[in-house]
Amino acid sequence: MTGEDFRLPSAWRRTDPDQRPGGRTEVHYADLAAALELLGDPLAVAAAAHARVLNTLVEESAFRTxxxxxxAPGDIRALDLAPGTARTWRALVAHARRALDAPAPPAAERDPALLADRVLFAAEAAVLDKPDxxxxxxxxxxxxxxxxVLVAGGFLAAAELDRLAALYRRVLERMAAAPDGDALAAVLTEGELHAVLRRWALGRSVTRESADVLELFRRQAARTPDAPAVRAEGRTTSYRELDERSTRIAHHLLARGARPEQPVGVCLRRGPDLLPVLLGVWKSGAPYLPLDADLPTARLRHMVERAGSALVVTHTEHLPALGAFDGVGYVLLDRDGPAIDARPTAPVQVEVGPAHLAYVIYTSGSTGEPKGVMVHHAGLANYVLWTALEYAARGTGGSPHFSSIGFDLGVPSLFTPLVVGQRVDLLPDPLDPADLGALLAEGGPYSFVKMTPGHLNMLSTDLEPEEAHGLAGLVIAAGDAFPAELARRWGDLAGPGGTPVATEYGPTEITVGNSGQVITRLPDDGLIPLGLPIPNTTMYVLDHRLEPVPDGVPGEVYVGGTGVARGYLGAPELTAERFRPDPYGVPGARLYRTGDRGRWRGGQLEFLGRTDHQVKIRGYRVEPGEVRGALQRRPQIGEAVVFAYPGPGGAQRLAAFVVPAPGHTVDPAAVRADLxxxxPAYLVPADxxxxxxxxxxxxGKVDTRGLRARIPSTQESRNR
Incomplete structure (x- = not known):
C-alpha cells in the first residue's frame, strides 16, 4: 500500500520568528528495553513507534516518508508505511519490519526547500547531523x-518538538505494556486528551426546566399580552392576539386529526399567518413540517409523502405547487377562516414531552435525496434559551426573519424574540435581495440579525456606515464558510462601538446551532473559527475510529449533547451511519458525524471544509479551501470561491471565481502565474x-451550480 508523502501538520508550522526553532531532543526508553525486545529487533520497534506517531498526525492510514x-545521501530511499492496518503493537512491529525490508527505489531528488515539512527516519542517529x-x-x-533522537529544522518550534517527543514516549510505553494491545487507540498525552475531550469540547452544563419553546411563549404572552409580537405586511399582532389565534388553529387541527409525532405540513410565506400556524401546530401536539412554496412540486410531494403528513396548512394559491396527495387533507386558511375563527380560545389539553418531535425539516443529502431530520422539543428549547441570552439580550428590537421556513438558520429569528417579549419582523416574501439592506435599516435597530455570510457580504456593500453601526445589538453569520476578510470588512464598516459580528456553527442534525461566539480577534486570513460549544452540547475532532486527534491535526467534526436530533425519518440505516454512540458521554448519548473537517488550534476549532469536498487533482489530495485562502491573500482580490469539477475527459479540475477588491482589477493569467x-502546480486553478x-x-449560500455553468469548458461540453 503506497500513500502520499507524509507532511507535518501545517498548523504546526513556526510562523512567529520569536518562537525558538525545534532543535534537538532525545526520547529515552532504556527502562522499556526488556519488554520491547519481546516485540522484535530494535530497529523494527523504533520504526513501528515512528509509524504510529506519524499516523497520529495525518488523516491517511498509509503514507510515504x-x-x-x-x-550516505544516496542511501536515502522511500519508506511506505500503513500503520492504520495493524491492530496490535505486535502486528505493527511486523509491518514495520516488512516495510524496512521491502525493496524500494531511492527517494526522488527534491529541492531541500520543499522538504521543510517532510520527515526522515534513520537507522543510526549519528548520521542525523551530517550536512550531506x-x-x-x-x-x-x-x-x-x-x-x-529527534532533530527539527526551522519548520517546527521547540514546543511542537517537545509534543512529538512526548508522543514517541507514549507510544513506546504502550508497546511495552501490552504487545497485543490496541495499536489504533489514541496515544495523546493526558494533558492533551483532557484539552480535546473536556476543556475545549464540552459546553457548560446548565440545568434546564422541562418547558418547551411553546410553554415559554405562553408564559411571555401572559406577562406582556399587549406587547407587539409579530409585524408582517404592515400589520402588527400582539402577544394576546398571537396566543389566541394559534389556540384557535390548534383546536381546528385537532378536529382534523392532528396528533403528536405526526408532522403537519406548513406551506406558507412570511405573512401574518405563519407564526400563528407554527404555534398552533405545536399546541395541537404535532410537529410541523416546513414546506417552501418555491420548491418544485416533485420535491414538495416527496417531503409530504415521506413525512407521513395527513394534514397540510396552506393557502389556496399554493395548491398548484403542492399538487394532489392521496390521504392528505388541506387546511386552507383563506377558505377555512370562518371555521377557525369560530374555534374556542380555551387552552388545548395535549400532553407533549421534551422527547416529542418539534419539527421535521428536510435537508439535501450528498446524493441529492432529501433527508427528514427529526428535531425534538428538548433540543430546540436548549438552543432557543441560549440564543435568548446571547442574542436577544443585546437589545429590545427583536429580530427580522427573511429566510425560507425550510432553512433552519432562521429558527431563532422566528421563536427567540417570542420567549423574551420582543417582536418578530417578517420581511416581505418573496424578497429581492437588493432590497434587504434598506428593509433592515428601516426596521432596526434589532436585538440581533442572523444571516448567511453571503447576506452579510451584500450588506457590507449596500449599507452606509451609520446604518451598519446601529443596525443591531449583534449580527450573526452562519450556515456557510465565514471568511475572516468579510468579518474585517464588516467591522470597518460598522466602526468602533458599532454592530458586532458573531459566528455560529451547527448542522441541522444538531438543532440549528452547536457552537458560536462573538468575534473579538480576527485570524490573519482564512476562515473564522467555529466558536465554542453552547451549553449542554459537545464538539469533538475525531478520526475514523472516533479517536481524538491532537491539537493542530485535521479530523472530522462530531457534535453531541442535548441538541442531537432523533435521526432521519424513515431512514434507519442512514441514521445508524451518521448518528453514532458517544464513547465520551453518558450511557445512551449519541454523536452526529457532521462530514465537516476541522482542527483544534489552542482551543479554537478551525473549519477546513467538507470531507466530501476533498478531491484528487493529478493524484494529489486537494482541499479547495487552501486555494481559496491563497487567492484571498492577494490584495487585488476581494472574494473567492474555489471548487472542483470533472473536466471534459472526466479528470477533476479546480475552478476559481474571484471578485476584484474595490479599486482593483484582476488579470486571471497574472493571478495564476502569481499562485x-x-x-504546487496541481493547486493552481485550471479555470x-x-x-x-x-x-x-x-x-443565501454560494450558488456553485450557477457558477459552474459559467465555466467555458462545461459550456463547451454541453454544446457538444
Missing amino acids: DLLLGA TARGHGLRVGLADGAL ARDL LLVVDEIPLTAN
Whole structure:
C-alpha cells in the first residue's frame, strides 16, 4: 500500500520568528528495553513507534516518508508505511519490519526547500547531523542506544518538538505494556486528551426546566399580552392576539386529526399567518413540517409523502405547487377562516414531552435525496434559551426573519424574540435581495440579525456606515464558510462601538446551532473559527475510529449533547451511519458525524471544509479551501470561491471565481502565474474567472451550480 508523502501538520508550522526553532531532543526508553525486545529487533520497534506517531498526525492510514539505512545521501530511499492496518503493537512491529525490508527505489531528488515539512527516519542517529544527509527535512528521527533522537529544522518550534517527543514516549510505553494491545487507540498525552475531550469540547452544563419553546411563549404572552409580537405586511399582532389565534388553529387541527409525532405540513410565506400556524401546530401536539412554496412540486410531494403528513396548512394559491396527495387533507386558511375563527380560545389539553418531535425539516443529502431530520422539543428549547441570552439580550428590537421556513438558520429569528417579549419582523416574501439592506435599516435597530455570510457580504456593500453601526445589538453569520476578510470588512464598516459580528456553527442534525461566539480577534486570513460549544452540547475532532486527534491535526467534526436530533425519518440505516454512540458521554448519548473537517488550534476549532469536498487533482489530495485562502491573500482580490469539477475527459479540475477588491482589477493569467510561485502546480486553478459578485441561492449560500455553468469548458461540453 503506497500513500502520499507524509507532511507535518501545517498548523504546526513556526510562523512567529520569536518562537525558538525545534532543535534537538532525545526520547529515552532504556527502562522499556526488556519488554520491547519481546516485540522484535530494535530497529523494527523504533520504526513501528515512528509509524504510529506519524499516523497520529495525518488523516491517511498509509503514507510515504524517507528512510536512511546507511550513511550516505544516496542511501536515502522511500519508506511506505500503513500503520492504520495493524491492530496490535505486535502486528505493527511486523509491518514495520516488512516495510524496512521491502525493496524500494531511492527517494526522488527534491529541492531541500520543499522538504521543510517532510520527515526522515534513520537507522543510526549519528548520521542525523551530517550536512550531506540532512537534506533539509523538517524532522529527522534516528535510533540510538536506548533512545530516539529527534532533530527539527526551522519548520517546527521547540514546543511542537517537545509534543512529538512526548508522543514517541507514549507510544513506546504502550508497546511495552501490552504487545497485543490496541495499536489504533489514541496515544495523546493526558494533558492533551483532557484539552480535546473536556476543556475545549464540552459546553457548560446548565440545568434546564422541562418547558418547551411553546410553554415559554405562553408564559411571555401572559406577562406582556399587549406587547407587539409579530409585524408582517404592515400589520402588527400582539402577544394576546398571537396566543389566541394559534389556540384557535390548534383546536381546528385537532378536529382534523392532528396528533403528536405526526408532522403537519406548513406551506406558507412570511405573512401574518405563519407564526400563528407554527404555534398552533405545536399546541395541537404535532410537529410541523416546513414546506417552501418555491420548491418544485416533485420535491414538495416527496417531503409530504415521506413525512407521513395527513394534514397540510396552506393557502389556496399554493395548491398548484403542492399538487394532489392521496390521504392528505388541506387546511386552507383563506377558505377555512370562518371555521377557525369560530374555534374556542380555551387552552388545548395535549400532553407533549421534551422527547416529542418539534419539527421535521428536510435537508439535501450528498446524493441529492432529501433527508427528514427529526428535531425534538428538548433540543430546540436548549438552543432557543441560549440564543435568548446571547442574542436577544443585546437589545429590545427583536429580530427580522427573511429566510425560507425550510432553512433552519432562521429558527431563532422566528421563536427567540417570542420567549423574551420582543417582536418578530417578517420581511416581505418573496424578497429581492437588493432590497434587504434598506428593509433592515428601516426596521432596526434589532436585538440581533442572523444571516448567511453571503447576506452579510451584500450588506457590507449596500449599507452606509451609520446604518451598519446601529443596525443591531449583534449580527450573526452562519450556515456557510465565514471568511475572516468579510468579518474585517464588516467591522470597518460598522466602526468602533458599532454592530458586532458573531459566528455560529451547527448542522441541522444538531438543532440549528452547536457552537458560536462573538468575534473579538480576527485570524490573519482564512476562515473564522467555529466558536465554542453552547451549553449542554459537545464538539469533538475525531478520526475514523472516533479517536481524538491532537491539537493542530485535521479530523472530522462530531457534535453531541442535548441538541442531537432523533435521526432521519424513515431512514434507519442512514441514521445508524451518521448518528453514532458517544464513547465520551453518558450511557445512551449519541454523536452526529457532521462530514465537516476541522482542527483544534489552542482551543479554537478551525473549519477546513467538507470531507466530501476533498478531491484528487493529478493524484494529489486537494482541499479547495487552501486555494481559496491563497487567492484571498492577494490584495487585488476581494472574494473567492474555489471548487472542483470533472473536466471534459472526466479528470477533476479546480475552478476559481474571484471578485476584484474595490479599486482593483484582476488579470486571471497574472493571478495564476502569481499562485504558481507559491503553490504546487496541481493547486493552481485550471479555470480562473472574474465575476462582479458571488451569486447566492435563495437561502443565501454560494450558488456553485450557477457558477459552474459559467465555466467555458462545461459550456463547451454541453454544446457538444
